[in-house]
Amino acid sequence: MNKKVIIVGGVAGGASAAARLRRLDEEAEIILLERGEHISFANCGLPYYIGGTIQDRSKLLVQTPEMMDRRFRIDVRVQNEAIQINTKDKTVTIQHNGDTYEENYDALILSPGAKPISPSIEGIDHSKILSLRNISDTDHIKSMVDMDAVREVTVIGGGFIGVEMAEVLAERGLKVTLVESAPHILAPFDDDVVPIVEKELQDHGVRLILGDPVMKFNDVSGNGPEVILQSGHSHHADLVIMAIGVMPDTAFLKDSGIELGPKGHIIVNEYLQTNCEDVYAVGDAIEISNFVTGQKTAVPLAGPANKQGRIAADHIAGLPSKYEGAQGTSILKVFGLTAASTGSNERTLRRSGIPYRTALVHPGSHAGYYPGAEPMTLKLIYDKQGRVLGAQALGGAGVDKRMDVLATVIRLKGTVQDLTELELAYAPPYSSAKDPVNMAGFVAQNDLNGMSPTITLEDIKERNKENTILLDVRTRQEFEQGHIPDAVNIPLDELRDRLDQLDSSKKLLVYCQVGLRGYTAVRILRQKGFNAVNLTGGYKYYKSASFTPDQDGIIIY
Amino acid sequence: MNKKVIIVGGVAGGASAAARLRRLDEEAEIILLERGEHISFANCGLPYYIGGTIQDRSKLLVQTPEMMDRRFRIDVRVQNEAIQINTKDKTVTIQHNGDTYEENYDALILSPGAKPISPSIEGIDHSKILSLRNISDTDHIKSMVDMDAVREVTVIGGGFIGVEMAEVLAERGLKVTLVESAPHILAPFDDDVVPIVEKELQDHGVRLILGDPVMKFNDVSGNGPEVILQSGHSHHADLVIMAIGVMPDTAFLKDSGIELGPKGHIIVNEYLQTNCEDVYAVGDAIEISNFVTGQKTAVPLAGPANKQGRIAADHIAGLPSKYEGAQGTSILKVFGLTAASTGSNERTLRRSGIPYRTALVHPGSHAGYYPGAEPMTLKLIYDKQGRVLGAQALGGAGVDKRMDVLATVIRLKGTVQDLTELELAYAPPYSSAKDPVNMAGFVAQNDLNGMSPTITLEDIKERNKENTILLDVRTRQEFEQGHIPDAVNIPLDELRDRLDQLDSSKKLLVYCQVGLRGYTAVRILRQKGFNAVNLTGGYKYYKSASFTPDQDGIIIY
Incomplete structure (x- = not known):
């Protein structure tokens, strides 16, 4: 008997699984269910189509149902939504054109993805507050921003999609405000380096409001909504893009017996098997191991989703592939x-x-x-x-x-x-x-072997000023153009001759412009008996970490 | 007593060793001997200065003796040439301004580098036949190519320096011929991919003569030399650049007792120690282990030289650093x-x-x-x-x-x-x-686990036509625009329905355009009992590997 495999969700993870499975099993019956109109679309390209970098809409459609059938004999059913899974009888209930029907399976791969979080904020149902997940959202947003009347756009949420949307809309010449409730955008980056991105956004005309959550949206009749922040600040927007994050789109699994995590993520083992027999799950909707810490996490990214789809297909076909966890490698273009x-x-x-x-x-x-x-x-x-x-x-x-x-x-x-x-x-x-x-x-x-222990900006901030000296070893000219408060200046090339000016009972916190001269200074000092450490990254690090967005009078909380 | 360390050679490896050593030992006496006028110059940048991409000559001088003294208290002596090493008495004999003097050492680091091979070819002493090693060679070549009279340049040798010189001179608008004695340029690349570089050179106007060694140079009075090749081909050049490779510059070590390899490379262990006590060697002049094969080799590249300099300094200062061998990673821009x-x-x-x-x-x-x-x-x-x-x-x-x-x-x-x-x-x-x-x-x-075993162009060439079928699974249109001789065409999307047209007693050598459709075809075929394998890289690989330089009538040997 040929195996019958149903795949729920036809984008990254699901489409990968389908193609891989066919290559492994020429005889299997493979049904790919996709709720939306399109399978295998270029998810990560949607902002760039809205922005105009990608001009040809058809390029977003990487695979069509016809291509999947012709090449892989996969029974692709778009606008067919899995609404219930019966893991005992091994059936999927599917909704299509208002009717429902059932399909049984020998193996099931769930790849339902994640959907934008839509918080219960007053006024959020406004017709000019949109979010971006699929092609139809994309078409909708693009048709809006193509209108001359849309001049001011507010993006709520400084994650990857929020920042990409802010960038592409600003590049179209729109006036963009980016609102982030946390003190900084882009959580994968630490507070000491992410100001570099914030500065880049501001330098290209994006207004940033940080640390200020949205309280509500006021409906101003015939106009875009008014955005009211917790601080009391309010501003008008012709269009609002909500991008505060995603959540697994797994409500349909509620009564299936398939184990879900506290936030609705599907729980899987290293073979991407759920707790229910012959049910696998991949992609943005699952909880996985963090490759570095071993802790449970969710990594809604295309690369891992594709690899997981391949691995689930392998396991169904009897190959020993395992998923070793995700490390969350990610990248972003910002101007x-x-x-x-x-x-x-x-x-x-x-x-x-x-x-x-x-x-x-x-x-x-x-x-x-x-x-x-x-x-x-x-x-x-x-x-x-x-x-x-x-x-x-x-x-x-x-x-x-x-x-x-x-x-x-x-x-x-x-x-x-x-x-x-x-x-x-x-x-x-x-x-x-x-x-x-x-x-x-x-x-x-050099840090670990004690040759030149590094300190961070936090160590500088929290230093005891009584028993430390902050030593700037740059040239006099560099020092005069700006330095960390309370630093004393001895240029590196004079250091050997001026050691007697330093109190050897105090700890020396050394810095230069980028860290290299500081390292040489620390080596001289430590060999001469001083307890010297080096500010990693130097003054340049201090300067870039200290950037604060300019709010044209808006208070940043 | 402070340690006295002498370093012979002030470019990549030597300069790195000097700076590292000072950071490890503030008290050591460090003498850096450099035969030429300059230390620590941008060796790899020399062709780009000649070509004009680097316009400011001073940028080639990364470190000056004054900077090395001021920052690192290193006694840099340019135009001081080590002419003899006495490893018993631990002394170096040094020539300077026609005089000689001696310095003793506690530790010695040899970083003499490699020099261009100058073969004994008739006429090679012609004043318009030059090679490139240092700043003064660079100045000389640049002054020549800056002259209006120099229009046609021949580069002998298709290694990295030869190809870079051909590129930069062609970019200056000169008529460049590149002569290589082997069948292909750039030995680190295999014969099946290097035609891509050869085509790029030809497409940008460089004339390539492959597989044809130089026999002699005729002196045509008042003019550049005439280049005579083994094939009998001859052509005029206003200037010839010799770049057939380098050899270790170690003649001065002949009677030192320091062990040298058959081609003059200094033999070192993993700590970069020679056979003589307290004598280390680094850089282009040494023989090292190939990281992949474990075999002895020479890798005259800047990256390894810098790392070796650091490691030799570490070992002198008592740190346990080891050099694990070089894998020869290299890269080249060609237009x-x-x-x-x-x-x-x-x-x-x-x-x-x-x-x-x-x-x-x-x-x-x-x-x-x-x-x-x-x-x-x-x-x-x-x-x-x-x-x-x-x-x-x-x-x-x-x-x-x-x-x-x-x-x-x-x-x-x-x-x-x-x-x-x-x-x-x-x-x-x-x-x-x-x-x-x-x-x-x-x-x-997929190759190793037998899902889709790969074959190469060589396998195609050497196939037994009796018991194999060469199967092109591209579209009819692609097939008609060009295919491998004797191939039959069944487009992938028709394959499942046309399996009966294939003789299952024969081995199927499948190819498509780049390898992906071939892989899918192989999966279909193998599951249906055919012995099918896939040409890795597909027809595109076949085409690019088949490129032959156009010689305007010149025969290629």
């Missing part, structure tokens, strides 16, 4: 800036009680003597044994490359020692003889 | 093309008797629906256990990124299975949900 992260950040490690240390470097994308090098900020997080736990990078060219190298090192459970030894491709147009990743490894290695 | 490689290629593996398999994919640099994606060719080499042995990539944007990820996997001894699991940074402007590296891993995994 001229690229921001990328992988693994755990400080926030999640603190919450998990996992000790860590950090190193921060400001290398160029390639050799400084070859034209066009662009600066980046690269933050590395590692434990005392040197295992790399996470990384964040922000800058121009080459940020994506360094993030992929670091994501690879994390996946292969590498250490900061490994980072120093990586032999990466070097020619002047591409990198430096010591790549940024090598550099971050050197700094972390 | 709009990037070509990069890491680890072993087929040629070196065959020579070493190490069995391997290959996979080749043609992914885009990022999601096809987002504008600006550029194609690349990515070749993966791995063993039967799945360990990644090497990779080569050629294309536009993102080639460097994938090469660095693969270099990292090789360094951490990863497998093709790991490649499938890597969670790399995906957003449409940067990659696809399945990154090119994932894709290469999938192809290799």
Whole structure:
């Protein structure tokens, strides 16, 4: 008897599973149910179609039902919604054109995805408050922003979709306000580096309101809504995009016996099996292991969804593939800036009680003597044994490359020692003889072996001013153009001759512009008996972390 | 007593060692001897200064003796040449301004580098035959090509320096001929992918002569030399650049007792110690272990040299750093093309008797629906256990990124299975949900587990036509526009219905355009009992590997 497999959800995870399964089993009956009109659409491309970077709408449709049938003999049924699963009888109840029908299955793959959170805020049902999940949302939003009357758009929520929407709408020339309830946007990034993104948004005309949740929307007749924030601030918007996050779209599983987590995520094991026999789940709706911490988490990203679809299909076909967890590698274009992260950040490690240390470097994308090098900020997080736990990078060219190298090192459970030894491709147009990743490894290695212990901005802030000296080793000119308050200045090249001016009973907190001269200074000082440590990332780090959005008079809470 | 360390050679390895040593030992006396006028110059930038991409000559001088003294208290002596080492008495004899003097040492680091090979070819002493090693060579060549009279330049040797020189001179508008004695340029690349670079050179006006060694140069009075090749072909050149390779610059060590390899490379252990006590060696002049094969080799590249300098300094200061060998990661810009490689290629593996398999994919640099994606060719080499042995990539944007990820996997001894699991940074402007590296891993995994065994162009060429069928599964239209001779065409989407047209007693060699439809076809066929295999890389691979430079009538040998 040929196996009958039903797949619920036809986008990333579901479509991947269907194609893989056919390649593994030519005889299986494969039914792909998709509630919406389209399968396998370019989810991650939707903002760029609204923005106009992608001009041809048909490019969003990666696969059509006809193509899936012709090539893979998959019975694709769009506008067919699974509304109930009977895991005892192994049947799915399906709604189509107002009618319902049943299909039995030998194996079931659930890939229902996640939907935008729609909070119970007064006035949220306004016709000019929209969210973005699928092609039809996209068409709707695009038709709105194509109208001349829409000039001012407010995006609520500074996650990936919110920031991408703010960017593409600003690039269309609209006046965009981005409202975030937390003190900073983009949770995968730590508070000390994310101001780089916030500055990029502001520099390109996006107004940022941070730390100020939406209280309600007032309906102003015939007009867009008025956005009222907790602070009391209010402003008009011709259109509001809600992007405060997503939740698993799993309400239809409520009475199925399939185990769900506290927020509705489907619980699976390493083979992506649910607690019910022959029922698998993949994609944005499932709870998975964090690859770094081992803790349970949800990672609603396309890369993991595709890999999971493949693995569920493998397991159904009898192959031993396993899903080892997700590390949450992600990347974002924000105007001229690229921001990328992988693994755990400080926030999640603190919450998990996992000790860590950090190193921060400001290398160029390639050799400084070859034209066009662009600066980046690269933050590395590692434990005392040197295992790399996470990384964040922000800058121009080459940020994506360094993030992929670091994501690879994390996946292969590498250490900061490994980072120093990586032999990466070097020619002047591409990198430096010591790549940024090598550099971050050197700094972390020098920190761990005590050659040049690093401190962070927080250590500077919380220092005891009585028994520490904040020592700026840049040139007099650099110092005069701006320095951390209370710092004293001894330029590095004078340091050896001026050691007697330093009180050796005090701890020396050394900094320079990016960290390199500080390192040399710390080496001199430590060899001369001083207890000296180096501010990783230097004054440049201090400056960029101190950026606060300019609110044209709006108070930031 | 403070340690006295002498470093011979002030460029990449030597300069790195000096700075690192000072950071480790504030008290050591450090003398850096450099035969030339400059230390720590931007070796890899020299062609780009000649070409004009780097306009400011001072940018080539990364460190000056004054800076090294001020910051690191290093006694830099330029135009001081070590001419003899007495390893018993621990002294170095130094020549300066025609005089000689001696310095004793507690530790010695040799970083003499490599020099261009100057073969004994008749007429090679011509004043218009030059080679490129240092700043003064650079000045000389640049002054020549700046002259209006120099219109036609011949570069002898298609290694990295030769190809870079050909590129930069052609970009200046000169008429460039590149002569290579081997059948192909750029030995780190295999014969099946390097034609992509050869085509790029030809498309940008560089005339290529392959497989034709230089026999002699005729001196045509008052004019540039006439270049005579083994084939009998001759042509005039206003200037000839010799770039047939480098050799270790170690003649001065002949009677030192320091062990040298057959070609003059300094023999070192994993701590970069020579056989003589307290004598270390680093950089282009040493013989090291190949990280992949474990065999002895020389890798004259800046990245390894810098790392070695650091490690030798560490060992002198008592730190336990080790050098684990080089994998030869390298990269090259050739007009709009990037070509990069890491680890072993087929040629070196065959020579070493190490069995391997290959996979080749043609992914885009990022999601096809987002504008600006550029194609690349990515070749993966791995063993039967799945360990990644090497990779080569050629294309536009993102080639460097994938090469660095693969270099990292090789360094951490990863497998093709790991490649499938890597969670790399995906957003449409940067990659696809399945990154090119994932894709290469999938192809290799399907090969190794027998789901879709791959074959290469060589297998196609050497096939027994009696008991094989060459099956093209592209569309009729694609087939008609060009196909591999003797192929039969059954488009993939018709395959299931036309299986009875295939002789199941014969082996089916399947191909499509890039390999993906071929894979699906192979899965259908194998499940139906056919012995089917897939040409990795497909027809696109066949086409690009078949490129032959156009010689305007010149015979290629």
